Amino acid sequence: MTGKVYLIGAGPGAADLITLRGARILAQADIIFYDALVQPDLLALAPQAQHVAVGKRCRQLSTDQRFINRALVEAAQRHGVVVRLKGGDATLFGRAQEEIAALRGAGIAYEIVPGITSALAASADLGISLTQRGVSRSVVFVTPRVGEGESASDWIKSVSAADTAVLYMASGQAAGIAASLMQHGLPGSTPVAYVSNASLPNMQKIVTTLSNLHEAAQNAGSPALIILGEVLRAYALGTSTQEIPEEISQLINIGKR
16 A cells, blocks of 8 residues: 655644644544644644654754655555644745655655744734835745755845845854844844744744844743844834833834934
8 A cells, every 4th residue: 555645734833723734634644743843732633643753853862854754655655644744834944855855756645735834923923014015025034054964055145135034943043143144234223023932822022133132032932933124113113112122112213203
């Protein structure tokens, strides 16, 4: 028997943010290979399936990608419905293409089920739009993280060119990120949001400036996203004065003159 593998985006965290299609396939799954960020109440939607943890976390013991690729192929040879459950969207910073290549090479049928990426959940928690008429017409998703044996990406150029930028897997490098961006001309007064555990009850959000990003990262949890751009001014304007960092308050006052 050769089954089918479904690469499903689990969404940003909250179980009820998975798509209807994703939930339907979970209910039919025979075996699920799930990431470290997938919440237990989401796995509870598939009590009939075998659950296999294959998570990766920075600076922690992680499952080798080659093992995951091989496990998916072997599972499809034994089960009818195999699910690869990934946090956020399966195709965004999730190494999905490597798994797709392994499945194609073995002649295994697969389907990708999109999910809500954490950038969208973070902006929803902040109550802002990542695009705003006259303020932001471009949004870029980047990660400064570089895998072993990979060449460095020019993520700084992408962030500098966009109206709004969202940095994934960047919380542990907050100080270096801020320094690099300011060295390349981004003002230290640029509004920045640090959002951890988006969509979950323990979500934390801190709005500050680029020059104070490192301090914000030290005072909040992980996993987290870093959002930069003038769209965050709308959040600051809707927050009580006591919660607005002094640097952003000054920016708002300048804008009113």
